Amino acid sequence: MVRHQGTGQHLDVWIERARNAGYPELRGFAAGLISDRDAVVAGLTQPWSSGPVEGHVNRIKTIKRQMYGRANLDLLRKRVLATP
Template structure:
């Protein structure tokens, strides 16, 4: 468990500017992350079942 905490602390220290900006700035990438999550879910649902046209159409219509 100590190794995990040290690894986490090292990662936060390495990305210190990004961490400070994420906590201090009012902007959020939540909307973009939601779209990426939705597309990944659609891909998982139809993986290996059909050709390329149906997944493409489903992503555009969803």
């Protein structure tokens, strides 16, 4: 479903199969999908992605973790803007 755009119509069938699966982890994941179904369907059917933004956030958080307790906000700002 994730690899092929526009396959949100198969989500309900997949969730129902997962809810009846023998693995509690899979049943819990299916329950989470049900609680946020509209967002999941939009993520499967829309052509755009928030991946690039999430990548930048991850990069900034990594730099921040590396600098914890070592420097102030000015140096953090310089490192965030200097790294590609």
